[in-house]
Amino acid sequence: MSVGAKTTPALGPQTIRQHAASQKQGLAHVSHLSEILSFENESNDVIGALLKELAVPHRRTERWKYSPIAGFWKKHKPATCVTIADSNCEAQPVPGLDAYRLVFVNGTFDPLASDLPIAAGVVCMPLSDAVRSGIVQREISSVEKSEWFAALNGQFAGEGMYLAVEKAVELDRPVLIHQRQQGAGVPTFLRHVIELGAQSQAQVVNWSSASSDASGSVNTLTEVHVGEQAVFTLDKVQDESGEVHHLAFEAVDQAANSTFKIHTMTIQGAWVRNDLQICLSGQGCDAHLNGIFLPTAKEFVDNHTTVDHREAHCTSSESYKGILYGQSTGVFNGKVFVRPDAQQTNAYQQNANILGSRQATMNAKPELEIYADDVKCSHGCTIGQFDDEALFYARSRGIGEDEAKAMLVHAFIGDVIESIAIPEVAMEVRHRLSEKHNWDRWDDANLL
Amino acid sequence: MLTINKLKASIGDSEILKGLDLTIGPGEVHAIMGPNGSGKSTLASVLAGREDYAVTGGKVDFLGMELLEMDATARARSGLFLAFQYPVEIPGVSNINFMRAALNGKRAHEGLEPIAGKAFLELVKEKASLVELDGRLRNRSVNEGFSGGEKKRNEIFQMAMLEPKLAVLDETDSGLDIDALRIVANGVNSMRSPERSFLVITHYQRLLDYIVPDFVHVLVDGRIVRTGGKELALELEERGYDWIKEAVTS
Numbered sequence A: 001m002s003v004g005a006k007t008t009p010a011l012g013p014q015t016i017r018q019h020a021a022s023q024k025q026g027l028a029h030v031s032h033l034s035e036i037l038s039f040e041n042e043s044n045d046v047i048g049a050l051l052k053e054l055a056v057p058h059r060r061t062e063r064w065k066y067s068p069i070a071g072f073w074k075k076h077k078p079a080t081c082v083t084i085a086d087s088n089c090e091a092q093p094v095p096g097l098d099a100y101r102l103v104f105v106n107g108t109f110d111p112l113a114s115d116l117p118i119a120a121g122v123v124c125m126p127l128s129d130a131v132r133s134g135i136v137q138r139e140i141s142s143v144e145k146s147e148w149f150a151a152l153n154g155q156f157a158g159e160g161m162y163l164a165v166e167k168a169v170e171l172d173r174p175v176l177i178h179q180r181q182q183g184a185g186v187p188t189f190l191r192h193v194i195e196l197g198a199q200s201q202a203q204v205v206n207w208s209s210a211s212s213d214a215s216g217s218v219n220t221l222t223e224v225h226v227g228e229q230a231v232f233t234l235d236k237v238q239d240e241s242g243e244v245h246h247l248a249f250e251a252v253d254q255a256a257n258s259t260f261k262i263h264t265m266t267i268q269g270a271w272v273r274n275d276l277q278i279c280l281s282g283q284g285c286d287a288h289l290n291g292i293f294l295p296t297a298k299e300f301v302d303n304h305t306t307v308d309h310r311e312a313h314c315t316s317s318e319s320y321k322g323i324l325y326g327q328s329t330g331v332f333n334g335k336v337f338v339r340p341d342a343q344q345t346n347a348y349q350q351n352a353n354i355l356g357s358r359q360a361t362m363n364a365k366p367e368l369e370i371y372a373d374d375v376k377c378s379h380g381c382t383i384g385q386f387d388d389e390a391l392f393y394a395r396s397r398g399i400g401e402d403e404a405k406a407m408l409v410h411a412f413i414g415d416v417i418e419s420i421a422i423p424e425v426a427m428e429v430r431h432r433l434s435e436k437h438n439w440d441r442w443d444d445a446n447l448l
Numbered sequence B: 001m002l003t004i005n006k007l008k009a010s011i012g013d014s015e016i017l018k019g020l021d022l023t024i025g026p027g028e029v030h031a032i033m034g035p036n037g038s039g040k041s042t043l044a045s046v047l048a049g050r051e052d053y054a055v056t057g058g059k060v061d062f063l064g065m066e067l068l069e070m071d072a073t074a075r076a077r078s079g080l081f082l083a084f085q086y087p088v089e090i091p092g093v094s095n096i097n098f099m100r101a102a103l104n105g106k107r108a109h110e111g112l113e114p115i116a117g118k119a120f121l122e123l124v125k126e127k128a129s130l131v132e133l134d135g136r137l138r139n140r141s142v143n144e145g146f147s148g149g150e151k152k153r154n155e156i157f158q159m160a161m162l163e164p165k166l167a168v169l170d171e172t173d174s175g176l177d178i179d180a181l182r183i184v185a186n187g188v189n190s191m192r193s194p195e196r197s198f199l200v201i202t203h204y205q206r207l208l209d210y211i212v213p214d215f216v217h218v219l220v221d222g223r224i225v226r227t228g229g230k231e232l233a234l235e236l237e238e239r240g241y242d243w244i245k246e247a248v249t250s
Ligand SMILES: Nc1ncnc2c1ncn2[C@@H]1O[C@H](COP(=O)(O)OP(=O)(O)O)[C@@H](O)[C@H]1O
Pocket: B011, B012, B016, B034, B035, B036, B037, B038, B039, B040, B041, B042, B043
């Protein structure tokens, strides 16, 4: 599923020296992880070689230019808490949601807190079980071959969710993955593998939470194959207190006439990087990518997305919206490739941002590379401020400034949240955002 | 109700209001007329609390309060209403939720609980019928895609919902056809009462056939240069503004 179509530019002597230096530093910094994680990976040698070969991201790496990764080199410590019972947190973060559940605490599967689906045509279990019983074979995926942090995941991730839905089977309830980060300095690596057979349907919610004293890092790699005519939705909610460095890769491969919808909603997180790569490798695919992020204080949120139109008659529709408060920083990079064979592509990308304070920063870069001629591609990227005219109008009607701003915020991101297919998730996202931002309430959409 | 004393205001380097005096008593309807660019909208904006204008002198007393010391929200909650010359579109915020927030803001200021959903909807229905505001428009985003006339009617609807003590109407007649003008004027007239005052800003006399003022003031170059009864409006209609300008400068 490798997506990078461009060739690497030749390295100058200066860059090579830096590369070597950061390489050494990167490997030195993670060498202690094998002691902490005590996980023996069979493909250690191959991955080990990749880790030596691939460039460790640093400030001069284009894809990591705005993403300061120094936090990853902080000293990691083994987890002391591996069950939800020992954490201060509910197993099920979404009130009222009737869902299957897999709970991972600091990267360890918690069977007592989990509720696996048992249904004909559905295989769902911790990845370690699936590997042990030979249900999945370890393969090096293309994202591991191209991204150092993904390769690092390949080296150390021994757990995650394995979900396979057979042909024409519809999962009767969503599957909720709750990733909990608890305590200081824990390095967490998770790998989720999701395979949807032809014409099957499933919904997965990936909810990540963290304790207020949590630090360390989370590195999640999710690989998804959506079979022909299958429909898959993934709702990612990131609501992490503490100082966690969170890195998430999703590598999605869509077969012909399949539909994939993803929401990436970053409610809270000290440092968050989402790397979403969608490959439309059959004709007639439909992909929807939506995201919101509302960082405050010194939070950092980075969304890198790639949609690779490889075949004809596919549609992709992307909308990411950010509101940045305090001294927060946001990054959006949206690549859309339309390959020569991908005629009649319909690709839409929107990234709209509001700077809610003078100290906030947003770096946005749409990158469209179009090699087919019969296509419809449009994109828009805006960075603005709150609409002063609208604010004054609202205040002149007796609406308080904060409430007026909240109204404008709800109007701005409301359509993204309303497009979440699971109402309980949408509701809880509204609720958590309201708590974080001290909005009185956000029930307007439902009340009248 | 309202006493404006030597009000001066500027935007950037240019002084627009140059010492304006005006007193409005309870229940009175005052009209301000004047040529384009004379400062009518500036006066309305300064009264409503728009921060883009710097008040450089003078005092404004509103019901015993120092109006210029209050922020826009507080002024509105205390009973001041401005119908905008150019109402603002707010995509994604429904007209009705907007009004609910506004009304509850005022109620909170008065120490009242938020209005119940049902009572609110009934109130909306009643007030909307006053200006014949289509039901569809209530649920649409604030002013988004409204015609010029619909926007102006929406302003009067909002005024009716908020029941202000003093309403400033800035060129509410501009861009209205005769039917819409009548509807808007009826809406205003139905709200006239001994406790409620109006400041009607207009460029043309036409509106004053429908909303009959007690006093007419002429604003030229940031000052009120003449005050009279409703016949002054007719005189202006006939003779234009030039004779007043000349009378002032000579
Ligand atoms: N935002 C602004 N920046 C600069 N000048 C302004 C601004 N708004 C109004 N003015 C100027 O102030 C003067 C008065 O404008 P305004 O109050 O809108 O007049 P009126 O409503 O009587 O037509 C005009 O000369 C106008 O050009």
